[in-house]
Amino acid sequence: WQLTSRMFAAWRNVSLSRAVAAADSFSSLAPRQTLSLCSDRRRLRWTPSRQSxxxxxxxxxxxxxxxxxxxxxxMAKLPHQDSADGLDAAFIGVPIDTGTSNRPGARFGPRHIRVESALLRTYNSGTRAAPYESLMVADxxxxxxxxxxxxxxxxxxxEAYRKIVATGCIPLTMGGDHTIAYPILQAVAEKHGPVGLIHVDAHADTSDVVLGEKIGHGTPFRRCVEEGLLDCKRVVQIGLRGTGYSPDSYEWSRAQGFRVVQAEECWFKSLAPLMAEVRTQMGNGPVYLSFDIDALDPGFAPGTGTPEIAGLTPIQGVEIIRGCRGLNLVGCDLVEVSPPYDTTGNTAxxxxxxxxxMLCVLPKVKYY
Incomplete structure (x- = not known):
């Protein structure tokens, strides 16, 4: 037994020495040399520089x-940089769940979305969009x-989003609970004026006061209307459903001029025709897209704080986003992913x- 142990130790030391030597040899190559070892002339090559x-x-x-x-x-294994300078679009996380009214955990959303985003590739096979041939993007x-x-x-x-939008960069936000839409839209509207809003959600998020508080994930769009951040004739809310505190939970939204599309209107159908109407409603003005993951049925996306049954399908969610192509999108968010409630990672x-x-439908994206 002692002889076998000594032989194994000697073999392990030799193997480790060889591995270290190989790693040293590989790492001594210049970045472009290193990555050229696995390059293909037909594909875009990734390098640490902007010559990618x-x-x-x-x-x-x-x-x-x-x-x-x-x-x-x-996000998507993109390069990380400290600011939005020089970027056309940027992924940014806002890891909070302090505004949630039910299940916490959305503070971990950005982290887990980034982990799962390693499965993404560079082209959109469905639409043939090539965002990385069109825009400078980073995390x-x-x-x-x-x-x-x-x-x-x-x-x-x-304050963070004021700096981002001042550079001309379009923010693509990973939430975090839906409270974040309020301060983001404050910064966006400072630059663009009142914006149109495509709001995909199980909930209208237009409450006035909840448990004595005016700021929370159930109130952002009421605050936005009060401050004149939204062009109310260009607001649509899609996927609203569930029980309510009154017979008509969406009366306030309609009174502001919002178009309300309840989930029942979406059952068993494609949403492409709806989005054709939405594009006409939005016109050429600036538009913000806010997508709460709980718009999807919890059978597809259980990892969220306030799930409601009988929701949208992932196919319909994709149809809504693809239907935004051609709009003047100035910002997007994906909120309320709560990883502790989905151990599979599928929600993230x-x-x-x-x-x-969302990245694929931004202005100036190239399509093959």
């Missing part, structure tokens, strides 16, 4: 050559939120794919 595509765009590394499980988790990390003070968090979000994976679909 030959046209100055960031391109995620292909899983054909770089293992999905390797590397630091960024710019998370807003430094205050998990003890929701009002201070809103201030931090508003769905969120990652919906965010990619």
């Amino acid at each position: 595509s030959g046209k100055g765009f960031n391109v995620p590394p292909s899983a054909e050559f770089v293992a999905r499980v390797s590397g630091i988790n960024t 710019i990390g998370d807003v430094n939120v205050n998990v003890y003070d929701l009002k201070d968090t809103c201030r931090r979000i508003r 994976l769905t969120g990652a794919n919906l965010l990619f679909e």
Whole structure:
């Protein structure tokens, strides 16, 4: 037994020495040399520099050559940078659930969306969109939120997004609970004026006061209307459903001029015709897309804080986003992913794919 142990130890030391030597040899190559070992002339190549595509765009590394499980988790394995400077679009996380009224956990949404986004590839096979040949995109990390003070968090979000939109970058936000839409829209409207809103959700989020508080995930769009952040004639809410506190839970929305599309109107049908009407409603003005993952039926997306049965399908969710192509989108968010309630990761994976679909319908994206 002792002889066998000594032989195994000697073999292990030799193997480790060889592995270290190989790693040293590989890492001594310049970045472009290293990645050229797994390049294909027909594909865009990823490098740490902005020469990735030959046209100055960031391109995620292909899983054909770089293992999905390797590397630091960024959205779609894109490069990380500290600010939105020089970017056309940016993924950014807002990890809070301080505004939730039921299940917590959405503060972990951005982290898990990034993990599952490693499954994404560079092209949209359904629409033939090529966002990474069209836009400079990166992951710019998370807003430094205050998990003890929701009002201070809103201030931090508003200030962070002022800087983002000032550069001309379009933010693609990973939530976090739906409270975040309020300070984001404050910053967006400062730059663009009142915006149209495509709001996909099980809930209208237009409550006035909840448990004595005016700021929370059930109130953002009431606050936005009060502050003139929305062009109310260009607001549509899709997928609303569930029990309510009054016979008509959406009376206030309709009174503002919102178009309300309840989930019952979406059952058993394609939403492509609806989105044709929405595009006409939105016109050429600036539009913000806010997508709460609980718009989807909890059978598809159980990892959320306030699930409601009989919701949209993932197919309908994709139809809604693809139906935004051609609009003047100035920002998008995907909120309320709560990973503790879905140990499979499928809700976060769905969120990652919906965010990619949002990227694909931004202005100036190239289609083959």
